[in-house]
Amino acid sequence: MWQAEHVRARLTLLYPQCDIKIVGMSTKGDQILDRTLSKVGGKGLFVKELEVAMAEGRADLAVHSLKDVPMELPEGFALAAVLEREDPRDAFVSNDYASLGELPAGAVVGTSSLRRQSLIAARYPHLVIKPLRGNLDTRLGKLDRGDYAAIILAAAGLKRLGLPERIRALLDPADSLPAAGQGAMAIEIPVRKDAGGVDLMALLAPLNDEATFQAVTAERKVSKVFGGSCQVPLAAFATVQDGQMHLRAMVATPDGARMASAEVRGAAADPEALGEQVAALLRAQDAVDILSSCLSEAAQADADARSATLAGDAPSSAT
Numbered sequence: 223m224w225q226a227e228h229v230r231a232r233l234t235l236l237y238p239q240c241d242i243k244i245v246g247m248s249t250k251g252d253q254i255l256d257r258t259l260s261k262v263g264g265k266g267l268f269v270k271e272l273e274v275a276m277a278e279g280r281a282d283l284a285v286h287s288l289k290d291v292p293m294e295l296p297e298g299f300a301l302a303a304v305l306e307r308e309d310p311r312d313a314f315v316s317n318d319y320a321s322l323g324e325l326p327a328g329a330v331v332g333t334s335s336l337r338r339q340s341l342i343a344a345r346y347p348h349l350v351i352k353p354l355r356g357n358l359d360t361r362l363g364k365l366d367r368g369d370y371a372a373i374i375l376a377a378a379g380l381k382r383l384g385l386p387e388r389i390r391a392l393l394d395p396a397d398s399l400p401a402a403g404q405g406a407m408a409i410e411i412p413v414r415k416d417a418g419g420v421d422l423m424a425l426l427a428p429l430n431d432e433a434t435f436q437a438v439t440a441e442r443k444v445s446k447v448f449g450g451s452c453q454v455p456l457a458a459f460a461t462v463q464d465g466q467m468h469l470r471a472m473v474a475t476p477d478g479a480r481m482a483s484a485e486v487r488g489a490a491a492d493p494e495a496l497g498e499q500v501a502a503l504l505r506a507q508d509a510v511d512i513l514s515s516c517l518s519e520a521a522q523a524d525a526d527a528r529s530a531t532l533a534g535d536a537p538s539s540a541t
């Protein structure tokens with residue numbers, strides 16, 4: 223909702239004559255909270271219901287966290303803009319400890335991200351990782367209740383909701399490489415044949431931040447090469463300065479025992495090529511084999527998700 227309000231405010235500044243309404247919706251990703259996303263299976267857990275609303279004409283555009291948007295959109299949809307990135311780093315949040323390094327053996331760390339799990343397991347094998355789902359308030363509540371010694375969250379969410387003081391430490395991307403698209407918001411639109419003469423793509427173009435767009439395009443390319451989803455431990459993070467991109471990526475096993483990482487630098491104007499270069503470097507380090515155990519688990523979760531849908535457990539409608 224914060225993100226939708228932000229986009230409305232930006233659009234109202236650009237187009238004061240427009241009356242923009244927000245249709246609040248809840249997605250499968252918001253509703254299923256007793257399982258990690260890798261176990262829920264399926265793609266687009268946080269976007270599908272919004273696409274249905276756009277297809278049915280109940281909404282004209284959707285505001286997403288780019289991290290939750292599948293690498294390939296369904297036919298008939300396009301990304302119209304990627305907004306300037308908020309802090310892309312992971313944040314260490316705890317009431318008792320100042321950093322991951324301070325946590326004693328056996329301390330419980332909350333995260334449901336396979337990427338965060340494998341990075342922590344690799345560097346801090348003495349810590350215990352437990353799943354943690356739900357929106358930001360729910361997750362912070364579980365920490366405050368004492369269920370975890372610390373939790374890992376995206377810094378972006380905490381900053382956007384005015385809770386930067388909850389961040390005890392920002393994880394250096396060198397230790398905890400962010401997920402593709404983390405910290406960036408994207409606007410998705412339906413590609414309508416009859417849009418009543420309105421060119422939404424052109425109207426939204428001023429919200430696009432070119433450097434962010436280039437960075438996330440390279441990151442998402444890496445993710446796409448490896449069948450990207452939130453079901454495998456994969457990180458991809460690019461920075462852009464003076465037209466030059468630095469792209470880093472990593473794949474690992476969930477226990478952190480095996481890991482491949484690579485980086486490239488090059489012209490930001492050709493982000494897909496840089497993404498492919500990094501992917502090739504990862505492949506040369508057995509990335510496909512490293513991911514294969516997760517991929518078979520993910521395939522099983524997807525099969526389960528499909529049969530659940532066939533059995534009538536369809537995504538709920540908009541609220």
Ligand SMILES: NCc1[nH]cc(CCC(=O)O)c1CC(=O)O
Pocket residue numbers: 268287288289290374375376378379403404405406407
């Ligand atoms: N569904 C998880 C999700 N998707 C986007 C964010 C954070 C905000 C962002 O990356 O823009 C989060 C929560 C988290 O990682 O802590």
